[in-house]
Amino acid sequence: MHNQSFITEFVLLGLSQNPTVQKIAFFVCVFVGLHLTIGGNMLIVVTIVCSPALLGSPMYFFLAFLSFLDACFSSAMAPKMIVDLLYKRKIISYKGCMIQLFAEQFFAGAEMIILTAMAYDHYVAICRPLHYFSIMNWRLCGILVWVAWTGGFLHSIIQILFTFQLPFCGSNIIDHFLWDLYSLLELACTDTHIFGLFVVSNSGLICFIIFIMLLVSYGVILLSLRTFNSEGRRKALSTCGSHIVVVVLFFVPCIFTYARPPSAFSFDNMVKIFYNMLTPLLNPLTYTFRNMEIKNAIRKVWKCLVVLSDKK
Template identity: 85%
Template sequence: MQNQSFITEFVFLGLSQNPTVQKTVFVVFLLVYIATIGGNMVIVVTILCSPALLGSPMYFFLAFLSFLDACFSSAFAPKMIVDLLYERKTISYKGCMIQLFAEHFFGGAEVIVLTSMAYDRYVAICKPLHYSSIMNWRLCGILVGVAWTGGFLHSIIQILFIYQLPFCGPNVIDHFLCDLYPLLELACTDTHIFGLFVVANSGFICIIIFTMLLVSYGVILFSLRTHSAEGRRKALSTCGTHIAVVVLFFVPCIFTYARPPSAFSFDKMVAIFYTMLSPLLNPLIYTFRNMEMKNAMRKVWKRFVVVSDEK
């Protein structure tokens, strides 16, 4: 169905109208984005260049998660950072739809990857003797395929619903990115049903999966009673980092989507957290207490230094 929109572009109000504040935020966000891409790609390159890590499903999923974080951040950050240099911040209707699609595509895929990582840890800790037979490469490949497919289906459903809405009047979005609720506020029709759909399709799904993940990690931690002290320490360290990443990802998403479509003054702050800070913190959390990752990074770094010296 052809949409009934007469609007060709939207105007963002951004984070602030103060030029001095915008310049400061520009520098901070540019550094955060560079660190996000750098940190996540270091993890991807380290795992791909380390056969011992790449042979482990846990690190295979970690590389995939880091790649998704880099893509997720890149869906917003470059546009948001460049907009801070301009007084008038605009985005075309098509550009807005692409940004909305990218957010839910990579976000939806990340939800499935985080769930896969939780299942991997459950099998490794609760069924160690069957780990290699259960977490084989065929299953890992299937889970990656499910992540891409699930992210695409989730995103395309959102786009198809938004595309039905007529935008014929106001085009000013009190935000720095295109998202579902800010767009619903501008539609020239009653969006109550659409708002409930967003809560069901994004909010409740986040709550259900978040609850399932917390329960699964609870089962894992409960099962550690039978492990040795060293085994408990290692498992707790690994699960602790996973739980931290899950909380950082799901809590802002639940706050954003699992409520009626009403504007809160701190919505933008929550959006900054899941678009900028969460993808930045994930690589730090995963590498901070992980000796295997640290050692692999050193080896890969030394290898690159040797190669560059030989040239």
């Protein structure tokens, strides 16, 4: 099927048509999306990169990469949404829509893989501690990061290539503040039943399968903790608990969004806000809240920045 699209731009209705609500949403999004989410994640990246003791650990290496992906994910989505809140008419070009859709799927796909790699890292650290550094060597860490980039790219490019085949010749109004695959399916001038099933299988089903695999792997880890002493069990539970929270925050909204038929629910926008803005924000908070190593490293980096700024 050839693309016979006559639409060159899409119009978003946004969160609300109320000017007061839009102004409040603007300041909230600027504070949360730009300062807290992107700033918080990049603070973790800089802290780990500037701390040799942390960067030498595969666990913190993957955490820095996860924070970098979260910052990129938010950077791809938040700025356009924030700018739109200043305008009554919210427009995005067809090409711009495809670019942002590619970025969203790319970084989300890479994050899904890196969360799986982090779960494997925790499994090896807890269940095979004597062989940890021989298994989780830097060659394997590099391969896992390469797999994350490649997997994210393949996942995204497949979605985009199929989306390019959809003809858009009718309405160009999207009743959301963000666009996603299902929003575009509603506007296509053709039967999208098959494509909807493809989205479910390529995104939702993969999310669901990986999520179940991660839950099973952590079930195995928890069972192995029975042989640990109380201190070892507490430390392992703290590490695994943070990762389980991040996994749930990432996969549950993803499964809700994509592992179902393309139908609209009244709270879809709330799920999208959570998935696109709050999840990347909560990830760094979850990992640093009870992690003294990260907290101490952040203090040291902050002191160095203050000293450097005073010298200037």
